[in-house]
Each structure stands twice: as C-alpha cells, then as structure tokens.
Amino acid sequence: MKTKATIQERGVMLTDYFCGTSGVMLPVSIDRLTTLGEVVDSLEQEISSVWDHCDYVAEFHDCLDWEAQVKEEIADIKERVKGRGGEIYSPDLEFTFDDLDECDEVAVAIFTIEFEGG
Secondary structure (H helix, E strand, C coil), rough: CCCCCEEEEEEEEEEHCCCCCCCCCEEEECCCCCEHHHHHHHHHHHHHHHHHHHHHHHHHCCCCCCCHHHHHHHHHHHHHHHHCCCCCCCCCCCCCCCCCCCCCCEEEEEEEEECCCC
16 A cells, blocks of 8 residues: 555644654644734745655655655645635634743644555
8 A cells, every 4th residue: 555645734732732743743833813824835834844854754654755745735735725815824822922932832733744554
C-alpha cells in the first residue's frame, strides 16, 4: 500500500497542550483578527521553513512523493477557503494578547502533516 501524506487541522491551542504526532507539527500563530487567508499563507510558510524535517520524516515513512501530495493538499485548502479568505479564522478565540511579555506563549492553530498507509 502506498503511503499518503495529508495535512490535518488539529485546532487552536497552546503548543504544549498538543500531544504530538508521528508526522510533522505545523504551528501557525493567530490572534482574534487572523483571517483564513492569512492562516493558509502562514501554513505554507511554516511548511517551507521545516521542509528538510518534512523530507526526513517522509523518508522514514517511505513516502517519497510527499512534496506533490502536500502541494495538492494546500491547493485543496485554498479551494475550500476561496472567496472567504477575509473571514476571521477563529472568531471565538478567548485568549487575550494585550499584556503579553516577549517570552509568553500564545495560542496557535495546529496543523500536522500525517503519513498514512505504507
């Protein structure tokens, strides 16, 4: 069976709440005004910034064509948010960001690249 690479949305949380993955975690910083379009752009940037790590994990899972699959997943996400890019990603976000110190952890949207099958 061929190994498939998928992008999964795990939700909004602090990164230390996330229990982990056998794939690659992709945290995307958000606030109350972050739009769907900004999240998609940030997700692409996060994948680019950890590209070598993604490649290593994909190789471990015998998923040699992961790059094309992830590009297809991003294209599907863009299609789903088409025309809604200006909508707020998490309008019910209850965290406040007004009094943060430089080292404080903030909520992030957690996405993962998962490698299934194989």
